[in-house]
Amino acid sequence: MAKTIIAKEIAVGGIVQGIGFRPFIYQLAERFGLTGEVSNTSAGVHILLEGSPQGMDGFLRDLQARPPALAVLTRVEAQETAPRGFTRFTITKSEAGPARATLISPDVSICQDCLKELFDPADRRYLYPFINCTNCGPRYTIINDIPYDRPKTSMAGFTMCPDCQAEYDDPADRRFHAQPNACPVCGPKVELLDNQGRPVPCRNPLARAGELLKQGRILAIKGLGGFHLAADAGNSQAVSLLRRRKLREEKPLAVMVLDVDAARELAEVGPEEEALLMGFRRPIVLLKKRAPEALAPEVAPSNRNLGVMLPYTPMHYVLMQHSPNALVMTSGNLSEEPICIDNQDALNRLGNIADFFLVHNRDIYLRSDDSIVRRGAGETRFIRRSRGYVPTPVFLKNKAPHILACGALLKNTVCLTRGDQAFVSQHVGDLENLETLEFFRLTIDHLKRILDIEPQAVAHDMHPDYLSTVFAKELGLPRVEVQHHHAHIASCMAENQVEGQVIGVALDGTGLGTDRAIWGGEVLLCGMKDFHRAAHLSYTPMPGGNKAVKEPWRMAVSHLKGAFGKAFLDIRLPLLDTVSCTGIQTIDQMIDRAINAPLTSSTGRLFDAVAAITGLRFNASYDGQAAMELEMAADPRADKPYEWAVTGEDPMEILTAPIIRGAALDVEKGRPTAEVAGRFHASLIQAFAHVCQVLRTQTGVRQVALSGGSFQNALLLSGLIRELESRGFKVFTHKICPVNDGGLSLGQAMVAAASIT
Structure with missing residues (x-):
């Protein structure tokens, strides 16, 4: 009896190129006795297959059940076709085509x-x-x-x-x-240069680089997605020198160690953190330091956490054989600039920071910073999503047209949508200079090309002065202006594939509101297309505008004046002993006269105020420093909230004055900072949970989405999740995109998609 031969044409989409997928198909066909061919196309992988029905069934089963480790299959389409008489299975030349739907x-x-x-x-x-x-x-x-x-x-x-x-x-x-x-x-080959670009004579550049690091020298090292600046993490003098040269005063520096055992000597590593450290994506993982500290205190001053990563390139592994046990590995840039990727550019920009340069001659086409993750509330949470994760898409509930979303001012990312996929870029950075703006433009062009997406519309923030907004207006495309906090909640909804309406709690530092005030402590009744501001923290003057972000004592004076009036000057607080009387009087007058003192409902600025009131932090050298230190100081057992109140109806107002009064009087009484910080967190948790409960009674909405940079605070996030769930809410949080402004572009794209479809 003649053997039954059937033929199928199979199209596979997803991450199927550059990860050994065609060899996998070849070996799978051989195993099941099938003939045909496989090729890469601009849309994915194309397979022609002939053989027995049983072999065909086995092939299709294992194709979907046991793909290569790095593969992500988004589409497997098989249809009957006429046999062509293949005698063997081959891998053929890649096919270019008009439809580019492959994933990189x-x-x-x-x-x-x-x-x-x-x-x-x-x-x-x-x-x-x-x-x-x-x-x-x-x-x-x-x-x-x-x-x-x-x-x-x-x-x-x-x-x-x-x-x-x-x-x-x-x-x-x-x-x-x-x-x-x-x-x-x-x-490619490695070369060691001095900071004038002259070759350093040596047989083994990596071994010599390790010796220099042991001597306390600073090296610029070209890696996978850009340059690192490296120094011996156990050498206080070297780390301090790196900070001075890089203009990075106190912001924590990440370290690289050889293996998990070395990481355990520095910090506490649980099973989830170990899996993150050893996984093929190799992010920086925030871990709780061991006491006493094993590294130079300058690595992460005033911080109980340490950012740790393992080597992820072979060059790192070889270098670590010759280097100190732990290396500071921080981004190769001056503060606020994008990381260097080109050898000559690195020499030009980093020559005053690094003593030597470990370079190679394989070009980097697109920079990609290290990703940063943290375990919080039982999940892995992104602080920065970049190398190892991008350009894997966020898969959407519904299809979207081709949209470009331009992101925020700070921690910028961009997003491009195509069908049921949203591609959020690697970390671009703060759009505050021409160098970062150029990287922003380059990233958009690169993603458009490799994804073959030509945007039909552009989404951007409401703030007219953001460089991302200016760029969007220059494109000549239909524009969708998206309010900052609406975008935050839409981002959380998109990655969780939530439909309908949610109660969105958006807590962060800065975002322009529809009333032109600076929002940041918001509760929104929210869908993808529109939102209603249902509640917010009470407005407080922000004396000096953006200067108050770097000087938290200004917000402390503002909140104290709002809580006590002029009598705040009579309260015995460390702040009043530290800041000059002239400075306090100036701020007092700015508030009274409404001179450069815009109103804000910001949660971030409220954290700043309490950090200054407790004496933890009067001036900040990086974004979120005061809030971070307040979180780390808090005793989670001190969960008795200060008196809080909610007034008004539409929108409701969460009064901050009672909380400030309680905290300030406790400081005056000499209560421990850990207790004050813990009770402050508990106050916010109870107040926002109460507002959500009121809104559920009014609207019947039981879904809550939490977003915004203030939810990088693990104590606030876990506490609010726990409280809301105890009250019967379904709570959605970020696990795919950063909760901070790094996830904002996804939300902008989703609001735009809902608005134009």
Whole structure:
């Protein structure tokens, strides 16, 4: 009896290029006795398959159930076709096409197989700092266009030697069609330079770099998505010098250690943190420091947490064999500028910071900072989503048209939508200078090209002076202006695929409101298309405008004046002994005369005020410093709230004066700062939960979405979740995008999609 032969044409979409997917298909077809061919296309992967019905069923089953580790399948479409008489299975040349729907893998850490070869003296890639395979290495930062093939990456200029070419051509090899494939004979090379760009004579640049780090020197090191500035994390003098040169006074610095055991010597590492540290994405993980501190106190001053990451490139692993046990690895830039990715640019911009430069000759097409995560309220939470995660999309409940969302002023990201996918970019930074604006433009152009998205509309913040808003207005596209806090809540709704209306609690530092005041302590009745401001923290003058962000004592004076009137000057507080009488009188007059003292309902500025009232922080050297220190000082057992009150109806007003009075009088009585900070947190939790309960009674809405930078505070986030759930609410929080302004572009895109469809 003739054997039954059927044929299928299969289209696969998702992250299926550059991760060993075609070799996987080849081996799967061989296993089930099938013939045909597979190729990359601009839309994903195309497969023609012939064989027995049983083999076909097994192939399709394992294709979806057991894909490669780095693959993300978003679409598997199979249809019957006529047999073509294939006699074997082959991998064919990639096909360019008009529809570009493929997804690009993020850059990922070196895999265990490559790591084993890296330190095998018998291997031809022994200690080669660019070893990789289809399961690991650079992707997003070296690609210039799709399909993802070597000529369209920064490896185009490196011609493979016969040995590497043989691996690349062999479907049974782990390096089959690994686009960055290389070896010491034909691949990129490392060089050590002084800060004038002159080569440093040495046999082994990585070993020499490690010796210099041990001597207390500062190095600029070219990595996967840009340069790091590195120093011995145990050397106080070296770390202090790095801070002075980089103009980074107190903001914590991340460290790199060789393995999890080394991380445990510095900080507390639970099972979830261990999985994050060792996973192929390799973010910086915020961990609680061990006492006493094992590193220089200058690494993370006045902070109980430490940002820790493990090596993620082979160059890091080789360098760490010769280096101190822990290295500061902070972004290679001056404060407020984007990280350097080009060797000459790094020498020009970092020459006054670094003593030496460890560089290589593989270009980085697009910078990508290290991602930062923290465990909070039982989940992994992003502080910064970048290398290792971008450009993996956020999958949406409903399809959206092609929209560009331009994000916020601070912690900027951009977002492009296509169908049921939203692509939130890597961290761009604070749009406050021309260098970052240029990176912003470059990121948009790059994403548009590799995703083949030509926006039909653009979304932006309401603030007319943001550089992102100015850029959006210059595009000549239909525009959707999105209120800052509406975007925060829409972002949370989108990543949780929530439909209908929610009670949105949006707590942060700054966002222009519809009344032109500075919002930041908001409760919104919210859908994707529109919102209603249902409640907010009471307005308080913000003397000096943005200057109050850097000088929290100004907000303390403002809140104290609002709570006590002129009598606040008679309260015995550390603030009044520290800040000059002239300074306090000036702020008092600015408030009375309404001179440069815009009104704000900001939660961030309220945290600043209480931090200054307790004496924790009068001046801040980085965004959120005072609030962070107040969180770390708080005793979670001190959960008896201060007196709080809610007044008004539409919108309701959460009065801050009673809370400020309670906190200030406790400080005057000498109550411990930990108790005051704990009771302050408890007050906000109870007040916002009460407002949500009132709104549920009025509207029947039982869904609450929490968003905004103030929810980076784990005590506030976990406390409010717990309180709301105890009252019967369904609570949605961020797990895919940052809760801060790094997730804002997603919300802007979703509001725009709802507005124009």
